[in-house]
Amino acid sequence: FAGKREKFGEDPRHKTAKRVSFKPSDKKIRWKMVMPWSKGLLFYDIAVHFTDSVRLASAGRLDIKPFSAGELVPAMQSFDAVSKGSAQVGHDWPGYWKGKNEAFVAFGDVPFGLDPEGYNVWLYEQGGIELLQELYGKFNLYALPGGQTGQDMGLFSNKKATKMEDFKGLRIRTPGWYMDIMNSLGASVSPLPGGEVYLALERGVIDAAEFSAPAINYPMGFDDITKYAIQPGVHQPGGQCNLFFNMDAWNKLPEDLKYIVKICAKETQLWSLTWINNLNSKAMEKFKEKVEIVQMEKETLIQFRKTTQAYLETLKEKYPDVKKVLESQEKFKQEYSVWRKAKSGVAPWPYETYISGEISQ
Amino acid sequence: MSLEFMTIAMFATLVIAITFGHPLAYTLAGVATLFGLIDNGGSIPMLFDMFANNAWGLMNNYTLVAIPLFILMAQLLDRSKVSDALFEALYVVLGGLKGGLGLAVVVVCTVFAATTGIIGASVVAMGLLATPALIKKGYQKELASGIICASGTLGILIPPSIMMVVYGGLTGMKETSVGNLFAGAIFPGLMLASLYFIYILIRCNINPQLGPPISKEEASTYSSTQKWAMTLKSLVPPLGLILAVMGTILAGVATPTEAAGLGSGGAMLLAFFNKKLSWQVLKEASYATLKTTSMVMLLFIGGKFFSTVFLSMGGGDVVADLLIGSGMNRWAILGIMMAIVFLMGMFIDWAAILLVTVPIFMPIAMEIGFDPLWFSLLMCVNLQTSFLTPPFGYALFYFKGVAPEGYTMMHIYKGILPFVALQIISLALLCLFPSIVTWLPGVFFGS
Amino acid sequence: MLENVSEKLTALNRKEGEIASFLIYPLLFIVVYEVVMRYVFNAPTIWGFEATTFLYGLHFMFGFAYTDVYDGHVKVDIFTSLLSTKKQIFMRIFTNIIFFLPVMICMTIWAFKFAITSTMGLEVNSTSWAPPIWPLKILMAVCFLFLLLQGISNLINDINAFGKK
Numbered sequence: 011f012a013g014k015r016e017k018f019g020e021d022p023r024h025k026t027a028k029r030v031s032f033k034p035s036d037k038k039i040r041w042k043m044v045m046p047w048s049k050g051l052l053f054y055d056i057a058v059h060f061t062d063s064v065r066l067a068s069a070g071r072l073d074i075k076p077f078s079a080g081e082l083v084p085a086m087q088s089f090d091a092v093s094k095g096s097a098q099v100g101h102d103w104p105g106y107w108k109g110k111n112e113a114f115v116a117f118g119d120v121p122f123g124l125d126p127e128g129y130n131v132w133l134y135e136q137g138g139i140e141l142l143q144e145l146y147g148k149f150n151l152y153a154l155p156g157g158q159t160g161q162d163m164g165l166f167s168n169k170k171a172t173k174m175e176d177f178k179g180l181r182i183r184t185p186g187w188y189m190d191i192m193n194s195l196g197a198s199v200s201p202l203p204g205g206e207v208y209l210a211l212e213r214g215v216i217d218a219a220e221f222s223a224p225a226i227n228y229p230m231g232f233d234d235i236t237k238y239a240i241q242p243g244v245h246q247p248g249g250q251c252n253l254f255f256n257m258d259a260w261n262k263l264p265e266d267l268k269y270i271v272k273i274c275a276k277e278t279q280l281w282s283l284t285w286i287n288n289l290n291s292k293a294m295e296k297f298k299e300k301v302e303i304v305q306m307e308k309e310t311l312i313q314f315r316k317t318t319q320a321y322l323e324t325l326k327e328k329y330p331d332v333k334k335v336l337e338s339q340e341k342f343k344q345e346y347s348v349w350r351k352a353k354s355g356v357a358p359w360p361y362e363t364y365i366s367g368e369i370s371q
Numbered sequence: 372m373s374l375e376f377m378t379i380a381m382f383a384t385l386v387i388a389i390t391f392g393h394p395l396a397y398t399l400a401g402v403a404t405l406f407g408l409i410d411n412g413g414s415i416p417m418l419f420d421m422f423a424n425n426a427w428g429l430m431n432n433y434t435l436v437a438i439p440l441f442i443l444m445a446q447l448l449d450r451s452k453v454s455d456a457l458f459e460a461l462y463v464v465l466g467g468l469k470g471g472l473g474l475a476v477v478v479v480c481t482v483f484a485a486t487t488g489i490i491g492a493s494v495v496a497m498g499l500l501a502t503p504a505l506i507k508k509g510y511q512k513e514l515a516s517g518i519i520c521a522s523g524t525l526g527i528l529i530p531p532s533i534m535m536v537v538y539g540g541l542t543g544m545k546e547t548s549v550g551n552l553f554a555g556a557i558f559p560g561l562m563l564a565s566l567y568f569i570y571i572l573i574r575c576n577i578n579p580q581l582g583p584p585i586s587k588e589e590a591s592t593y594s595s596t597q598k599w600a601m602t603l604k605s606l607v608p609p610l611g612l613i614l615a616v617m618g619t620i621l622a623g624v625a626t627p628t629e630a631a632g633l634g635s636g637g638a639m640l641l642a643f644f645n646k647k648l649s650w651q652v653l654k655e656a657s658y659a660t661l662k663t664t665s666m667v668m669l670l671f672i673g674g675k676f677f678s679t680v681f682l683s684m685g686g687g688d689v690v691a692d693l694l695i696g697s698g699m700n701r702w703a704i705l706g707i708m709m710a711i712v713f714l715m716g717m718f719i720d721w722a723a724i725l726l727v728t729v730p731i732f733m734p735i736a737m738e739i740g741f742d743p744l745w746f747s748l749l750m751c752v753n754l755q756t757s758f759l760t761p762p763f764g765y766a767l768f769y770f771k772g773v774a775p776e777g778y779t780m781m782h783i784y785k786g787i788l789p790f791v792a793l794q795i796i797s798l799a800l801l802c803l804f805p806s807i808v809t810w811l812p813g814v815f816f817g818s
Numbered sequence: 819m820l821e822n823v824s825e826k827l828t829a830l831n832r833k834e835g836e837i838a839s840f841l842i843y844p845l846l847f848i849v850v851y852e853v854v855m856r857y858v859f860n861a862p863t864i865w866g867f868e869a870t871t872f873l874y875g876l877h878f879m880f881g882f883a884y885t886d887v888y889d890g891h892v893k894v895d896i897f898t899s900l901l902s903t904k905k906q907i908f909m910r911i912f913t914n915i916i917f918f919l920p921v922m923i924c925m926t927i928w929a930f931k932f933a934i935t936s937t938m939g940l941e942v943n944s945t946s947w948a949p950p951i952w953p954l955k956i957l958m959a960v961c962f963l964f965l966l967l968q969g970i971s972n973l974i975n976d977i978n979a980f981g982k983k
């Protein structure tokens with residue numbers, strides 16, 4: 011005879027929400043937002059979506075003017091600019107701030123790391139957001155998740171590479187942690203500056219390159235100049251973006267506007283995921299016309315994963331902050347795996363795919 | 372104060388401040404500071420943190436690494452005297468024609484334009500090399516100055532060119548990458564050189580007094596086989612450099628920035644083979660390179676501060692609303708933008724114009740549906756006039772610096788006008804036949 | 819006394835510029851080395867692009883004051899050249915005080931603040947090679963200081979010349 015059970019879980023916000031007494035502010039606030047994105051990138055639209063949401067929800071009381079890369083400060087200076095208060099808000103992919111603290115990368119993506127569902131559950135329910143705010147807080151910044159672009163496109167390549175040995179000597183352009191991983195797998199990785207990638211790929215200076223989710227990648231035209239797209243994009247199963255606010259500006263913000271900002275950030279996280287993923291499938295259709303989409307072999311993937319893990323272990327040893335974040339993510343992966351396994355990838359497959367047994371999870 | 376007022380006030384202040392004769396870069400930064408403080412509610416920290424960020428960003432701009440390398444290349448090339456042999460050969464090949472020496476200058480300058488990324492060196496070199504010959508043959512002073520200044524300036528339009536490096540680095544777009552700009556500029560540059568060529572030919576055939584041919588005896592010192600051999604031999608070094616720069620970009624050996632390095636290395640080898648490479652030469656080239664590089668880069672910083680504050684105030688939107696919101700035909704809007712650039716070119720240096728106008732005009736041009744690459748090349752052809760238009764034209768000053776006795780500024784000013792007109796004609800041709808720009812990049816880069 | 823200071827500052831900036839100008843050769847070497855390693859040996863370096871960029875940045879930054887010593891920063895002097903020498907000197911003093919000094923004093927201070935923040939965090943570049951970049955930020959501030967000093971040297975010179983007229 012089982013004992014009586016409580017409701018399984020609660021919304022912690024509700025306790026404060028029902029007691030809040032509203033004195034809506036009538037002060038009109040103008041903020042500037044900087045970002046590493048040029049106007050041609052869908053990331054820019056994600057940042058702008060947030061500013062629109064805030065203006066709409068606050069009836070114009072908080073008006074954030076977005077500035078694309080280079081308008082106010084150079085792309086990679088967005089962090090410093092907001093930290094010092096030259097602008098009040100920034101939008102980012104946190105991996106860009108690797109040089110400030112290695113742990114920023116873990117909030118943006120980890121090779122074989124969290125997917126969108128994983129990031130959402132980990133950030134909002136498993137203490138990820140607290141770790142995020144602790145890290146940004148060291149730089150006089152308040153941060154919120156604010157954009158999820160899903161899994162990245164794999165490598166666009168002029169050489170077909172699906173087996174381990176194919177990657178040996180392949181001239182690749184990829185930044186960050188994945189660069190080190192590919193290097194240890196025997197590829198010749200060059201950290202070519204972003205502006206040079208297209209020409210370098212097209213002229214054969216490099217064999218292969220990757221950049222972001224399919225829909226974001228599409229305007230780059232990599233498919234025009236390469237023969238293969240090597241899937242999956244193991245380097246980034248879920249690209250996570252953040253919004254960050256100058257701490258002094260944030261603290262001065264009236265209470266009601268703080269709620270609006272928080273809710274709009276979450277709305278942006280949801281909107282970007284659905285918007286980009288819908289576009290991703292359309293972009294893949296277009297890529298199929300221009301390039302052959304090839305899959306890495308299972309053995310290769312396992313080898314990649316092993317090398318990645320070994321690399322991540324060295325990072326954890328070297329940087330305590332990385333260790334803290336990655337262990338929190340790994341703990342989540344472990345706990346969540348029971349449920350992931352139980353779900354068994356039932357729902358999303360078309361009928362024919364499912365009955366043909368071509369289901370991968 | 373309204374935004375419209377601030378926008379106009381900022382430009383007006385700049386125009387007035389420029390006449391004070393203070394270095395442009397400091398003037399731009401000064402005006403930017405004044406208006407930046409107004410925009411930021413008087414907060415010095417907010418403004419100068421932003422400026423420090425921008426200065427640091429410039430130190431990290433890989434595309435711009437090509438600037439010092441192209442400047443070094445020009446310095447080394449100038450000291451290795453490789454243009455002398457080509458001019459000597461063309462002197463006898465083309466000299467017999469009416470206006471033939473002028474044509475020789477155009478050809479030499481066109482060939483060397485394809486090896487060097489800056490002007491100055493080529494105007495000075497041709498001024499020293501060709502002017503004595505032109506005087507001796509009795510060329511009209513105006514025409515002689517016009518030919519040398521205009522042809523010497525082709526170096527900034529025919530790739531490689533630091534103007535396009537700056538442009539590409541400023542926009543950071545795939546369409547206007549340095550490689551695309553280089554490819555797009557080849558035909559407009561050659562077209563302009565051809566216009567110069569045809570103009571000199573026609574003008575001297577109508578009135579041979581302007582540019583008489585060399586004497587029969589002088590022209591026939593060499594057999595025609597000898598003439599061709601001389602020409603071909605003298606073409607080897609510049610063609611080698613063209614291969615080192617443009618060839619390596621197109622063949623996928625190097626990025627445009629790296630190609631600048633290969634060109635510099637090539638120029639060093641040429642100086643070595645011409646026995647002109649010495650510690651003294653390396654030292655002088657190094658000092659001269661730093662002066663020119665820092666001059667351009669400080670302008671970059673001043674221009675960046677100015678455009679940053681201008682955009683931060685919302686000035687970009689004001690100009691866009693003014694032009695696009697006016698309901699004018701898009702060609703009229705284009706015409707206004709081009710006229711502004713041309714007029715600025717009479718008084719201000721190309722880099723300052725580029726740095727101030729591109730961040731404002733580029734988004735407008737794209738919004739009204741012009742091809743970004745085509746528009747960029749239109750800007751570049753237009754900006755080339757800034758070297759030539761009186762009263763403030765670099766090429767004119769460079770030439771005055773080396774021109775012999777009897778050449779006044781007035782001769783030079785008058786002489787350059789027909790060539791400026793040819794440039795305006797070439798702008799019109801680019802508007803009528805956009806494929807002059809877009810065809811080659813399409814072939815090379817499939818865009 | 820002040821004249822002496824002005825001469826010393828100018829001499830300092832001439833010397834630092836002459837030394838720094840030679841950065842162009844290692845810069846050239848690395849660029850060519852990178853192309854050869856990648857194209858011929860299929861072994862690109864992880865540090866080539868960054869090292870190139872750092873050298874380029876330092877090269878032109880050190881050149882600011884040096885170029886000013888030689889009056890090499892482009893200006894539009896077609897109007898002021900019509901004035902008498904004394905008025906020209908006055909204009910130089912005037913523009914130096916209203917445009918140059920306030921901007922460069924603040925620029926130097928905030929460049930140092932920028933460098934200090936980076937130095938406190940021992941900031942490295944956000945790349946795989948991850949070299950320290952705080953020393954470069956300190957050098958950037960030092961270069962603005964050189965430029966400020968050159969402007970002060972110019973001011974002393976002009977004030978002296980104005981007094982003598």
Ligand code: NA
Nearest residue numbers: 484487526531
């Ligand atoms: Na050129």
Ligand code: NA
Nearest residue numbers: 716757760763
């Ligand atoms: Na001019």
